[in-house]
Amino acid sequence: MQPARLVLLASLLPLAACQPGDMPTPSGAEDFATYCAACHGRDGKGAGSVADTMDKPPADLTQLAAANDGSFPMTRVMSKIWGYAKAPDGTVMPQFAPLLDGDRMVLFDSGDGIDTPTPLRLGQLAQHLRSLQD
Numbered sequence: 128m129q130p131a132r133l134v135l136l137a138s139l140l141p142l143a144a145c146q147p148g149d150m151p152t153p154s155g156a157e158d159f160a161t162y163c164a165a166c167h168g169r170d171g172k173g174a175g176s177v178a179d180t181m182d183k184p185p186a187d188l189t190q191l192a193a194a195n196d197g198s199f200p201m202t203r204v205m206s207k208i209w210g211y212a213k214a215p216d217g218t219v220m221p222q223f224a225p226l227l228d229g230d231r232m233v234l235f236d237s238g239d240g241i242d243t244p245t246p247l248r249l250g251q252l253a254q255h256l257r258s259l260q261d
């Protein structure tokens with residue numbers, strides 16, 4: 128495990144406490160399968176079941192680091208996912224309202240050194256995307 132990842136995990140965990148009686152929070156992989164795989168494919172390579180029907184092909188999410196000199200562009204990806212999540216209707220990527228469950232915020236340092244209050248499931252999803260990199 129790289130040190131940067133450990134720091135990230137450490138900053139995610141403390142605030143992630145479940146409330147009694149809550150449903151368990153889905154993992155990043157589970158949320159990816161639910162909200163992203165239809166377009167991007169389970170492996171993130173862009174060949175999801177509806178990819179053929181789209182005007183604009185879903186991005187290959189395993190190549191984000193490769194396209195950025197080998198380092199995962201966490202800040203850009205995070206702002207992109209979160210941007211999409213807040214996007215108005217009509218954009219290519221759908222809104223991901225459940226991922227913005229405001230009860231579970233964590234301090235997420237996406238690599239810019241700034242701890243930003245971020246919905247837990249978005250943070251987990253970004254970490255899952257990083258784990259998909261070739």
Ligand code: HEC
Nearest residue numbers: 162163165166183184185186204207208219220221223252
């Ligand atoms: C309805 C199909 C669809 C779904 C569902 C979808 N995407 Fe996408 N996604 C696209 C398309 C098409 C693009 C490329 C065009 C664009 O950037 O808008 C894209 C682009 C992206 C990018 C930008 C890649 C880059 O090169 O910067 C990221 C990151 C991303 N998607 C993540 C996700 C995540 C995470 C989810 C699930 C929460 C998701 N997408 C769900 C269709 C989808």
